[in-house]
Amino acid sequence: MFKxxxxxVPSRRLGRSLGVNVVxxxxxxxxxxxxxxxxxxYLVNDQSMFYEPEEIIREMEIAVKSRDYDYLxxxxxxxxxxxxxxxKLIRWARENQGKPLAILTNGAKLADETVRNWLSELDVVKxxxxxxxxxxxxxxxxxxxxxxxxxxxxxxxxxxEEFSGQIWSEVMLVHGVNxxxxxxxxxxxxxxxxxxxxxxxxxxxxxxxxPWVKPPTSETLIKFANTISKYINKDRIFIxxxxxxxxxxxxxxxxxxxxxxxxxVQPMTIEQIMDIIKRNKLEPGIVDELRKFVKEVVFNxxxxxxxSGND
Numbered sequence: 001m002f003k004x005x006x007x008x009v010p011s012r013r014l015g016r017s018l019g020v021n022v023v024x025x026x027x028x029x030x031x032x033x034x035x036x037x038x039x040x041x042y043l044v045n046d047q048s049m050f051y052e053p054e055e056i057i058r059e060m061e062i063a064v065k066s067r068d069y070d071y072l073x074x075x076x077x078x079x080x081x082x083x084x085x086x087x088k089l090i091r092w093a094r095e096n097q098g099k100p101l102a103i104l105t106n107g108a109k110l111a112d113e114t115v116r117n118w119l120s121e122l123d124v125v126k127x128x129x130x131x132x133x134x135x136x137x138x139x140x141x142x143x144x145x146x147x148x149x150x151x152x153x154x155x156x157x158x159x160x161e162e163f164s165g166q167i168w169s170e171v172m173l174v175h176g177v178n179x180x181x182x183x184x185x186x187x188x189x190x191x192x193x194x195x196x197x198x199x200x201x202x203x204x205x206x207x208x209x210x211p212w213v214k215p216p217t218s219e220t221l222i223k224f225a226n227t228i229s230k231y232i233n234k235d236r237i238f239i240x241x242x243x244x245x246x247x248x249x250x251x252x253x254x255x256x257x258x259x260x261x262x263x264x265v266q267p268m269t270i271e272q273i274m275d276i277i278k279r280n281k282l283e284p285g286i287v288d289e290l291r292k293f294v295k296e297v298v299f300n301x302x303x304x305x306x307x308s309g310n311d
Contacts, residue, residue: 001254004051005059006261008069010246013126013168013200014102015070018063021265022083023076024050025307030079030106031142032130034172034213036206036267037077038306044082045108045144053085057092064097067249071124074103077264081109087118094121102126108147111155116162126168127156127196131178132186140178156194169196173203173224179216184224188231198236201225205243206267207299207306215241215300243269250280256289263294263307270303 008016027050031040064072072093074080080103093101100123107127109115119125131137137149160167169191173179178187191199201224203215216224218241225237250258259276262268277284294305 001257002059002063002251002261004056005063006258006265008067008249009262009266010248011071011073012240013198014073014124016068016246016249017071017073017102018067018069018099019265020056020060020072020074020089021076021261022051022056022074022080022086022089023078025077025264027076027082028078028106029082029108029144029147030128031209032106032172033140033142033177033210034174034204034208036204036208037265039209040078040142042078043144045146047082047084049084051083051085053088053092056085056089060089060093061096064093064099069099071100071102072097074101075265079106079109081105081115081119087114090118090121100124106141107156107159108143108152109155110159111147111151116155116159119159120163120165122165124166124168125159125163126170128172129153129156129169129187129190129196130172132183132190136178136183140172140174153190153193160194166197167194168198168200170200170202171224171228173201173216173221175214175216175220177213179220179224181223181227184227188228191228192231196232196236198238199228199232201237201239203241204299205241207297207304243272247279248272248276250276250282252280252282255280255282256286259286259290260293260307263290263305267297267304267306270305273305 006019008018011017026040027042028040029045102124104126131140134149295308297304297306
């Protein structure tokens with residue numbers, strides 16, 4: 001039974017992504033209003049050795065030999081750069097498998113030289129830039145008190161100068177909060193400071209931490225993209241306004257935990273769960289087993305199963 005490695009799962013950015021979950025629910029240095037994992041339980045900015053690196057490496061060693069994937073991606077039930085053993089895992093992955101390496105991070109720890117050195121061995125570093133100033137930063141990302149907006153962006157700038165790989169920026173837009181024309185101009189200016197190779201304009205597509213969070217309109221998304229294209233080449237800007245589609249890898253010897261390990265990092269629709277059951281010829285009763293560990297949440301008229309952290 002795998003505890004840390006999951007998938008591969010379909011990703012529009014990374015193809016078939018083999019995930020490595022290195023942080024427990026929900027240790028993070030942000031408490032974003034839109035987070036699909038819910039509100040941050042432990043708002044921290046110090047690193048911890050949450051798990052023994054050797055335990056994770058044992059699972060990676062099996063998975064990279066037995067599963068077909070496009071990227072090996074470090075992720076967390078919170079912020080993965082808070083894991084003190086991350087550097088060791090990245091080095092192992094670079095030396096022991098041949099696929100590209102990525103991380104999904106908010107980028108706040110890039111102000112730390114040690115973290116920048118760890119991540120320099122990756123091929124893709126996905127960071128977040130949802131806001132344009134200190135006020136909106138505190139409103140949307142709700143960071144740990146030790147993190148300032150300017151310090152956050154300075155860390156991204158330093159990493160850009162040192163890093164030879166790809167930096168992909170994710171901008172999550174929330175209706176009536178950070179989707180204005182003024183914010184678009186300032187976000188464009190911020191992006192131009194660290195020059196990401198790609199910019200993904202996102203909207204909340206899964207149940208957010210705060211129930212009042214809503215996605216902007218399609219028209220607003222397009223206007224936002226047009227505005228930031230004055231600062232970033234439009235060919236590098238991509239709009240993502242729907243959930244991923246595709247086949248999820250499930251270990252048929254342990255289907256319940258395979259599905260739970262995915263739900264720990266992303267809620268899934270009832271339709272996605274039923275598709276997994278059909279594709280893998282699983283017993284429909286597995287849904288009843290899942291309900292012991294998840295709750296059902298409706299967002300934008302769609303039913304999702306959301307991991308409740310009860311296992």
